[in-house]
Amino acid sequence: MDIKEIQNLIKFVAKSGASEVKLEMEDIKITIKTGSEKTETTIVQAAPMAAMPQAAAPTVSHATEATAPVKVESDDSKYITVKSPIIGTFYRKPSPDKPSFVEVGTDINVGDTVCVIEAMKLFNEIESEVSGKIVKVLVDDSSPVEFDQPLFLVDPS
Structure with missing residues (x-):
């Protein structure tokens, strides 16, 4: 093991x-x-x-929160956080020669792909569980992410 x-x-x-x-x-x-x-x-x-x-x-x-978006408890409290459901490498683009899935200011709907996380040579598309506008990208492209790590801030209004 x-x-x-x-x-x-x-x-x-x-x-x-x-x-x-x-x-x-x-x-x-x-x-x-x-x-x-x-x-x-x-x-x-x-x-x-x-x-x-x-x-x-x-x-x-101990993971006590679900992978669903959770409200942030700071001055950004009106925003919803999209968190990583798995451990892996975060990618903003489907491939190096293609545009990013989302940018700051992009309007997203429930089910829209916001990024890809590579885990064990598998590329997992991460879909939004909320609708709104991307306010901030919290992770750099091609960086490792942990389970439940915040990825994006979304303005639901």
Whole structure:
């Protein structure tokens, strides 16, 4: 089991709402415990010696919000945030020689493609879940994005 599989497992458990998951295989033992604010993971791998070293994986924030757009709590509170539903590389264009899906000032409707996120060699079109006008692009083209990271600010009026 590699680190990406472990990270995906952590995200799956965080989304599922389970409080604790234990996974034991021949050479690896993983316990994931979720709390109200964080997810903790302990990974134990069997060593060739009799001793079994214990390594704690980094703490991952527990995803409590849905991937749907959520209002921003700042001076931009009248705007709606379009967030990334997956981890990957953010692209504003369908290909390098084509124009961007959206620019600042572009009017969008529900279902319009606003960007593409590449994850594991697959290009996933991200569609808007709100109608309005793009006010700000929050991510640079070709940069990595995390799950639930804000991508765009949209003025719904």
